[in-house]
Amino acid sequence: MAAITLENLTKVYATGVTALDELSLDVRDGEFVVLVGPSGCGKTTALRMIAGLESITSGTLRFGCEVVNDVSPRQRDVAMVFQNYALYPHLTVAENIGFALANKHVPKADRDRRVREAAEALGLSALLRRKPAHLSGGQRQRVAMGRAIVREPAVFLMDEPLSNLDAKLRVQMRAEVLRVHSQIGAATVYVTHDQVEAMTMGDRVAVLNEGVLQQYGTARELYDQPVNLFVASFIGSPEMNLYEAALDPSGALVLGSQRLKLGQLPPGLAARSGHPVIVGIRPEDLTPGSPGAPGSLAADVRAVQPLGSEVDVLFAIDAPAAGARAQAAAAGEAGADTELFGEAYNGVARLDARAAVRSGTRMTFTVDVARLHFFDQETGRAMTAT
Amino acid sequence: MTVSASTRSGSPAPPAPAAAPPESRRDRRKRERLAERDREIPVEMYGLRRGTVTLLTLLAFLFALFTLIPIGWLLINSTKTQANIFETFGFWFASPFQFFHTFGLLFQNVDGYGTYIQWFGNTALYAVVGGVGATALAAFAGYGLARFRFRGSRVTFYLIIAALLVPITALTVPLYLTYAKAHLINSIWGMVLPSMISPIGVYLMRTYADISVPRDLIDAARIDGAGELRIFFRVALPLMVPGVLTVLLISIVAVWNNYFLPLLIFNDNTKYPLTVGLGLWSDRAVNSGDANLYPMLVMGGLVTIIPLIALFLILQRYWRGGMLLGSIAN
Numbered sequence: 001m002a003a004i005t006l007e008n009l010t011k012v013y014a015t016g017v018t019a020l021d022e023l024s025l026d027v028r029d030g031e032f033v034v035l036v037g038p039s040g041c042g043k044t045t046a047l048r049m050i051a052g053l054e055s056i057t058s059g060t061l062r063f064g065c066e067v068v069n070d071v072s073p074r075q076r077d078v079a080m081v082f083q084n085y086a087l088y089p090h091l092t093v094a095e096n097i098g099f100a101l102a103n104k105h106v107p108k109a110d111r112d113r114r115v116r117e118a119a120e121a122l123g124l125s126a127l128l129r130r131k132p133a134h135l136s137g138g139q140r141q142r143v144a145m146g147r148a149i150v151r152e153p154a155v156f157l158m159d160e161p162l163s164n165l166d167a168k169l170r171v172q173m174r175a176e177v178l179r180v181h182s183q184i185g186a187a188t189v190y191v192t193h194d195q196v197e198a199m200t201m202g203d204r205v206a207v208l209n210e211g212v213l214q215q216y217g218t219a220r221e222l223y224d225q226p227v228n229l230f231v232a233s234f235i236g237s238p239e240m241n242l243y244e245a246a247l248d249p250s251g252a253l254v255l256g257s258q259r260l261k262l263g264q265l266p267p268g269l270a271a272r273s274g275h276p277v278i279v280g281i282r283p284e285d286l287t288p289g290s291p292g293a294p295g296s297l298a299a300d301v302r303a304v305q306p307l308g309s310e311v312d313v314l315f316a317i318d319a320p321a322a323g324a325r326a327q328a329a330a331a332g333e334a335g336a337d338t339e340l341f342g343e344a345y346n347g348v349a350r351l352d353a354r355a356a357v358r359s360g361t362r363m364t365f366t367v368d369v370a371r372l373h374f375f376d377q378e379t380g381r382a383m384t385a386t
Numbered sequence: 387m388t389v390s391a392s393t394r395s396g397s398p399a400p401p402a403p404a405a406a407p408p409e410s411r412r413d414r415r416k417r418e419r420l421a422e423r424d425r426e427i428p429v430e431m432y433g434l435r436r437g438t439v440t441l442l443t444l445l446a447f448l449f450a451l452f453t454l455i456p457i458g459w460l461l462i463n464s465t466k467t468q469a470n471i472f473e474t475f476g477f478w479f480a481s482p483f484q485f486f487h488t489f490g491l492l493f494q495n496v497d498g499y500g501t502y503i504q505w506f507g508n509t510a511l512y513a514v515v516g517g518v519g520a521t522a523l524a525a526f527a528g529y530g531l532a533r534f535r536f537r538g539s540r541v542t543f544y545l546i547i548a549a550l551l552v553p554i555t556a557l558t559v560p561l562y563l564t565y566a567k568a569h570l571i572n573s574i575w576g577m578v579l580p581s582m583i584s585p586i587g588v589y590l591m592r593t594y595a596d597i598s599v600p601r602d603l604i605d606a607a608r609i610d611g612a613g614e615l616r617i618f619f620r621v622a623l624p625l626m627v628p629g630v631l632t633v634l635l636i637s638i639v640a641v642w643n644n645y646f647l648p649l650l651i652f653n654d655n656t657k658y659p660l661t662v663g664l665g666l667w668s669d670r671a672v673n674s675g676d677a678n679l680y681p682m683l684v685m686g687g688l689v690t691i692i693p694l695i696a697l698f699l700i701l702q703r704y705w706r707g708g709m710l711l712g713s714i715a716n
Contacts, residue, residue: 051605053608072608073605074608074613078609080605080606084600086602086605088603088606088621090625099610099620103610104611147606151610
């Protein structure tokens, strides 16, 4: 049985804005589910509805088999970590952590013991008598976690808890959050806008955009089988290269002035031959190749960005780009990653660091044709899924 | 000191103790004051011309004189006899020095119309009950208006703002008639109840609650299972303390200085507050001139303002902000 069930959960604000449109998903006992999407996609609204901090316009929310739509947050027995921590500034760390227990009239001795245990689990024992103002960002974050775990909640909610930490601490705390989760084993819903965080942390990940659930599945599924263009370009970094292309009846992909031989087409695709499609190539599915070999793709190298273990090659081909990158370029968005030192590029390849690539040259890639993604140009839906 | 010690013993100065002694309250306050000064932008960097700064300083100085001169006059003339008040230079002392004699008279029933000390007690009672009541109501109302959406919350707030604009004199007749019907003439409640209504207090508390109590903190407390009353007292109120003290001060001063309302409702002079009592003395001093009432008036005025000045000095150090530090990451 699912610990949390959302059924057609909808939120329409008084202004008429639909923040969340018929969201349905379930969180199993002890599962770690991440809601991810760009800002304004409704993920935080969804979380606040689960917490009881936002009213539910329509739909049903269940904890276990009990409908909790109209249960006040006090009675829902959920714990939540806020993005800005929301620590009580005038209370000490110990009082902050013990606040919920005091509200439940847990006896003082018992309360003290549980606060001490929670503090120990999070490495806060030495700080129990400090006020939040005298803590570092990471320590405040731990206190916020402590305040949540001390209650041994059935449902654990986190709203971008790591977004205020610096990059290094964020990676550290990711592991910490997962460790705490495995200890308390509560069904957890975690909101983030960072797809890397979503991929690394979630047992399952729900991708939202503009209030609508795009795809719900494991990180692997989202990455390997994105159901539409949005998920394809949102998940993965650097993002998937997307181009407008066409399938010709002989089973080749027409990509600008080049043709990629695909071999046997899956039945869903074969039916579309001769039609325009959008093709997606993950940056790591491109490897250095030799001209003329099957699946080879020539490109102009615009820039090379070494990352240490790997190297990102920013290249341009003469096929029109599609998806988010194309939209950003069309909108002339400042800082959009379509231009580098004035050199327009429309693709990224992630190669082994030892690959000898120089910018300004023309190089040939080998495309892993088995791992291409195809999307309908009109609906943006994945075509291999059918 | 260290130098003299080392020369006497002939050995190098002893090393500084490893652990610094715990910082005293006074040292801490001094350190905080210095830190605050470090955060300030030096006046040379305001981008103002030197002449402008001088001019503004001069204006501020003149304004300070303007406010301090009457108090100085009170201080000087509280030491004089009635004759000297009228006949000697107003801004310098004259013998005989009558300060303690006049001060002593304040505690006596000099003219059979009630004593100053009784009026003082009345004022203190009205000010404390009215001021504390006004502050409590303003804190509740301000928090409610700032953090809860309910039908009519906006209209309610605008009505309170509108009430700020109505001069009390416009309400004289209706107020008196209402009081007569409600048997509040000559009643302490007639003084205290209206003093508890403070539109400016509600307005200030709403503004203060809005900036000092983050919504997330209330949400966090709700999720932590606290009831609304407990959230108010345990979470919101501690954050609103500087605002609460400001409103408390304003309310107490307003009742303390209120002349019109007590004049309207009291005709029994044992219930008079200081303002009306001094007014009574003033009338008698002008009209009859029999008793030596002018020195008493001056002394009475001086003693009246002392508690207010003391209150300001005591409360001002609670106005420091920074309570919220560390609650919200930014």
